[in-house]
Structures are given as structure tokens and as C-alpha cells.
Amino acid sequence: MDFTHLDEKGNAIMVDVSGKEPTHRRAVAIGRISMSERCFSAVKEGGVQKGDVLSVARVAGIMATKRTAELIPLCHVLNLTKCAVEFAFDEGTREIEAQCTVCCDGKTGVEMEALTGATIALLTIYDMCKALDKRMIISQVHLLEKQGGKSGDFTFGG
Amino acid sequence: MDFTHLDEKGNAIMVDVSGKEPTHRRAVAIGRISMSERCFSAVKEGGVQKGDVLSVARVAGIMATKRTAELIPLCHVLNLTKCAVEFAFDEGTREIEAQCTVCCDGKTGVEMEALTGATIALLTIYDMCKALDKRMIISQVHLLEKQGGKSGDFTFGG
Amino acid sequence: MDFTHLDEKGNAIMVDVSGKEPTHRRAVAIGRISMSERCFSAVKEGGVQKGDVLSVARVAGIMATKRTAELIPLCHVLNLTKCAVEFAFDEGTREIEAQCTVCCDGKTGVEMEALTGATIALLTIYDMCKALDKRMIISQVHLLEKQGGKSGDFTFGG
Amino acid sequence: MDFTHLDEKGNAIMVDVSGKEPTHRRAVAIGRISMSERCFSAVKEGGVQKGDVLSVARVAGIMATKRTAELIPLCHVLNLTKCAVEFAFDEGTREIEAQCTVCCDGKTGVEMEALTGATIALLTIYDMCKALDKRMIISQVHLLEKQGGKSGDFTFGG
């Protein structure tokens, strides 16, 4: 059983993908942030009328996907061909869900880009709401699905 | 009820902290990543012998705290005076917990820096382990405590 | 007559401000982008209903102010204490005006931060509208006013 | 009439270019900065003897083109294959013109890279001259021409 990011001596490396053919890659990651009812309502109403909390979080998420390789030490630099961040309100749990979809024609997958985009979008919501609620919790951050690449397609629930 | 990051028209702003006195600030954030037993054991054994997965994740988390203001759009740039990232293995749940502690002598708090450090550390673990397990989940990311600043001290369980 | 950014041999330097006392600084910069009537209307209607073109441009402008010292080679790194970007529609000229206000308690002024914020906001409008109109022109980018620092207050029209 | 950077709900997205073939792209952008006679002469003489104001501005412009996707939220990351920044002195108007030429073999155009390069070069001139003249004005920033891509060639005056 091997960590691909460690060489035979256990040292960190950026994996060699030189020989691989570029293929179309796609990954979708999601995550959630829970908050007080008061805070949830404020974002939601804002979301309808002014849109700014989620609009800022969306921009932050998109921009973060482009900088993933600067943040995650062993990630390859990739030229993303698409990025979108969407939000959904879960009334039952007072959670906002962020979903980030990323595409690329490259030699490695874009899972980390999608996860980074979703996470930074959620952290930005935290930042903009923290004056109202300091007990927000980010959870359920995971890879929902991915397509392309040697390891084939993946669906979280699959 | 106001979002401090929105002006009276609902537009995003970086809050004015010009008039505030710099005080000593401290924040601690934590989060967790769950993984398969096989993956958990591999990291843990690696953690004892070679240390590299967590060592890389620690460096990534520390470096990310310094770039928080580049990632979270309305965060102020702060000169952190301390940063540490620690990990703990939870055998019962097969989760690794990341805890990030950040200090600063400044005009705004360092909650976002601590949360960003913990989150990027967890994402780096994800990256290094994703060849073994694509169903890892990051959860329970929240502010554990903070000290300093006008709004006073905060403890999550308090 | 001296360029403060050149030493006696004409070489670029980052000016020594070590001896200066930090004071409160504020700068306001503005600039404009002209566009076709069709494009102007589309942004304006969007501005009322969805807000996204200007919302994205606002976030881009704010984030750019924080990275001014990475872009302008001889600028000092400053910890901004406030940043706001506002837009106005000029019906007569079909121009959108961007105004960027920046504050700081530091040893050098924030003129470049304000100018960079206004400019990147305008370039972001260009980017989002360029499928509709490639003949947009950015103009009238200048410092409107500044307060604080040894050289005293300044008003463009003064 | 559509903004390509907004989805059907008006949310910001990074446009999907996955299906597009990479083609050779080229864009040229220009802009100008006006200044006092005294300041204009100082730069111009400096330009002959020491070259440093324009030399620094040139480097700043070139470096900025490489970071366009970090500044303009919805821009794709592109691997530029050429970048040059040139300056011309307009004696009649006491303006310095900056022209930035950028090439790329990619799936999207390099208009924003050229515009960003020209703009940051002009802002750097502003920074280096602002001790002499705070009333400089940046204007006439626009796309001069572009080649390549589905939308075909473009010339500003065409």
C-alpha cells in the first residue's frame, strides 16, 4: 500500500505525471456550513434581495480553485477550463451547502481544486457571518464525483 | 441585525478598523478528517516512522494562515506573531483532528487565519491520501476559542 | 528634482521609511469605463436585479488593494484598515465610474492601493462585458484625494 | 444578450472552455498616462540616461500579465508564450504610452493579460513619479487588436 506523494524513503514528492496523456477531467465537491436560525435567515434574505454574502463567497471559491497548487504542497499546477460554485439552503438543518464543479484537460485530476473551491467558499460565508454567529460549523466536505483519468469515474454514493 | 462586511446598501466592504487599538489576539480552530481503516493505519504508522504526511500537512496549514487575506476576500492583512498546527489520531472514529493556533497583535481577530490553517492542513491530508481512499470527509471545522478584541473571549463549548 | 524611488545612481530602491511615525492615511481614487449603449444597459439592469457584474468587480477591486505591493515593485507592504469600492452609472456618457477608498495606519500613503483597487475593478468589468463589447475604454484613472502623511492633504481639484 | 461570465441565474462562473481546441492567440493593449511638463521631462531624460523608471514599469507590466488570473476573478489561467511591454513619449500631450503584447497557445484569448500588463505598467510609472506630480491621469486604456480564437480577429479602429 503506497502513498503516491511519498517516495520509497517516505519523502514528499510531486508525483511524476510526465508520461500521462492529457484527458478531460471533471470533479464535483460539496460541503456544508451550519449556523443559527437568525444568521441563516439573514443570509437567506440577503440572498434574495442583495445576494452579496453568497456572491462574495462564490467569487472567493472560484478564485481559490485557481490557486490550489499554491496551497496544497504536492498538487500539480493545472489550467482549469471551467469552474462554478453553487449554493443551496437546507431549511431543515439551517445549513448552506456549497458545491464546486471544476473541469480541466490535463494529466492529473481536479479533485483538490473542487474541494478547495468548496471549502474556501464556506470559509468566506463564515467570515461574513461571524459577527452574528461564532458557532458555525463546516462539515460534510467531500468529493461527490469525478470523471476522467486512469483511475476512472467515481461517485461518492456509488 | 447587521453583517459587518456589508454596507448599508448591501455591498461588500472591508470593515474599517482604523480607529481600533491593536491588542493581543489569539484564536484556535479545529477540524477533522475521517478515512478508511486502511488509510488511517497507513498515515498513523507513517506518522510514527516517517512523519511525512502530517509534516507536509502541518507546513501547508502554517503557510496558509499567512495567506488568509488573499483567499478570504474581506479579511484584513495581519502580521501573525505565532502559528502552530497539531494533529491527533482518534482511534474510535478513525479521524485525524487538526488544531491550528494563531496569535497576532493587531486590530482585528485571527479567527479566519486559524480556520484557514486547520482547513488547508486537512485538505493536504486528503490530497496525500486520496490514492488510498476517495471517501474521506472533512467535518467539525469550527472555532474552538478566541481571546482578545472588543467582543471579548469566546469558547465554543462556553 | 528627485525621484524618490531612484537612488543617486538612478537605481530603483524601496524608499526608507524606517524613521517615520505611523499616522492615519486615507486615499480615494477613481476611474471610468465607457461602453456601448447595449452593454451599459445590460450591466445596469443586471446591477439592479442580480448585481453580479459589479459585485464581482467590487470583490476583485478590494482583493487587489491587498496585493498592491506584489504588483507595484517599489511599494511597501501595508496592512490596510479599510477598503471600499463603489460604482456609479453616468447615463450621459454611458460610463461606469469606480471609486476606491482605502485607509491604513502606517508609514507611507495608500495612494497606490486605491488606484490599484479602482483599476482592477474596472478591468474586471471589462472582462465580464468583453463578449458584448470589445471597444470599452478605461479612462480618467486618478487620485481624487488623500489625507495623512508628511506631504499633507491633497485634493485633485484643489 | 448574454454575459458569458454569468450563468442563467445571474451567478458568476468561469466559462467552460473544455471543448475548445487550443489555437494561437495574440492581443495588444495600450494606455496612456499624462503628467506635468516637469515630471515628463524627468522621466524622459531618465529614460535616456538611466532608464530606470520605464525599466521598472516594464518589468512590473510583464510580471503582472502572468498573474492576471489571480486578479481578474473569472479569467482562466493561461501559459503565456510571449510578453513585451513598450513605451512611447508623446511630446504634444506630455503623455507616456504603454503598449503590451501578449501571446498564448490556448483555449481562451489573452485580452485581459494584455490590458493588465499595460495598466500595471502605467500604475508603476505613477508610483515612481508621484512625489513629483500627484495629478497624473491614466486614460485611453483599451484593446488595440487581437488575433485567434472563435470570435476572429479584432482591430480597435476597424
Place this chain on the structure above:
Amino acid sequence: MDFTHLDEKGNAIMVDVSGKEPTHRRAVAIGRISMSERCFSAVKEGGVQKGDVLSVARVAGIMATKRTAELIPLCHVLNLTKCAVEFAFDEGTREIEAQCTVCCDGKTGVEMEALTGATIALLTIYDMCKALDKRMIISQVHLLEKQGGKSGDFTFGG
């Protein structure tokens, strides 16, 4: 005799590689840092038991290779396909040698990436050891070999 990074007027340019075919590139750079016996022993023992000084330096070197084009003004942005940093202890001279290997499928070579990775790894060792020894010296930083590209293969001793 020409500098490829200067145009016919002596102005800095980012060389046009538009017409070139992407080929597989590889470069290896090395460098050394000398230190006191006390410091050398401390790193070496740490290297065996805890690994952290060299582990942090390795991560820093790898991350720096990805940002070479942000640091070296006229470098092209390249999507590296592999990066590894290795260290060796030279008992005789009390030096630590850092070797950085970088690969890419691109239009220009990766010499600067390899050199930047080796150098930042050495500077990170300096940073972590400077409380013990301020007289460390970095030396012998050079290109060991490169493969690929029009100018052919190169070996330093060849």
C-alpha cells in the same frame, strides 16, 4: 552575441516561444549549505529521528518550483509534471547538499524551476538553523544537467 531576454533595443522581454513544439523537459540543480559542526550534527540527528528540518525544507523547495515564474521576471509559466528535492549530508565539509529535479512537457526548459527549488530549500534550512549558526554559507548552486529542448542535453561536468 545576444541575450535572449533583451530585445534589439536592450529592453527586457519574455521570449516568444509560440512557434515551438512542446517536448519533454527535465532539469536537475544542486547547491550546498555549510554550517558549524554543532549545527550540522543537530540537523543530522534531527534528520534521523524527527526529520523536520529537512522535511520542511523539502516542502518549501517543491512549492517554490511552482512559483518560479512569479519570482523570476522573464520566466514563462510552466505546468510542472514532476518535482522532487533530495538532501545529502557531506560529513567531510559539514555541508548539506540539496538536489532538485523538475520535469515538464512544455515549450521552454525548467532550469530556473530546478535552481529555484534547490535555492529555496537551502534558504529554508538557513532559516530553521539560524538561531544556532549565523555564519552558514550557501554555495555551489548550479545546473547539474538538463534534457530536452532545442539546445539539447547538458551535463555540468560534460
Place this chain on the structure above:
Amino acid sequence: MDFTHLDEKGNAIMVDVSGKEPTHRRAVAIGRISMSERCFSAVKEGGVQKGDVLSVARVAGIMATKRTAELIPLCHVLNLTKCAVEFAFDEGTREIEAQCTVCCDGKTGVEMEALTGATIALLTIYDMCKALDKRMIISQVHLLEKQGGKSGDFTFGG
């Protein structure tokens, strides 16, 4: 004997400087690059007539000092108050020496900033000359002197 950048368990940390008083700090670092006679002459003549190789290297060095904390994992972010990079030609050895001086009013020293500035300036010379000479060697990179801070003044030869 302790590494200040490792905690008691050997894990990397950014040292806590919260309790320290800001004082004036200054550091000077130097380094050299050797090259073929042909290359040395070309830079030197260029240095007289056009100045561009060293001018670009100077800008690169200055800009790098501002980003030291992004490159060296455990460095604190500091607001530099001065930065200058100077070059000297050593005819006897055909080496160019780069000297970088950095100042700051802060809680930690600026040794790493000075070393990073000198090193990136030398790497930039390498980049601009590598078409003429691939056997250049960077050496003798060290701290020349520092003032300020608890550990007192330091001179390399002292």
C-alpha cells in the same frame, strides 16, 4: 541546543513573538555568481549602456524580499521599511556580487528577507544569461551583518 522552529516534539512551528517589542531591524546579505568571460563582458557592457540585466535583477530581488514569508515556511510576515539591491563586478574572478539591504520596525529580524532578495537577484541574472552560459555558479550567499533585536548586532567577519 534547540531549533527555535521546532517544538518540543520536533514539529515545525512559527515561533511565538507576541510578547516582543518591535525594534528597528536591519540586515545585509550578499552572494555572487560566476560566469564565463564572454558572458561577464556582455553583462558589464550591457550594464553601462542599457542596464537591463541588472535592472531586471534588482527589481526581482526587491520584489522577492516582500514575499519571503510566502516562500520560507516558518518566516513571519513583516512590513519592510526599506529595501535596496546593489551589484558589483569583480573583474578578477568574473563574478557579479549582489548585496541586499533590508530594514523593518518589527518583532523579528529581516535576515531571511535580505538573503532571499540577494538570491533571487542572482537567479534572475542566471535566467537572463543562461543562453550564453549554462555553467554559472551561485556561491558565497551569506548574511553580512544585522542590527537590532534581542540577539544583538552581528557582523560576518566579526
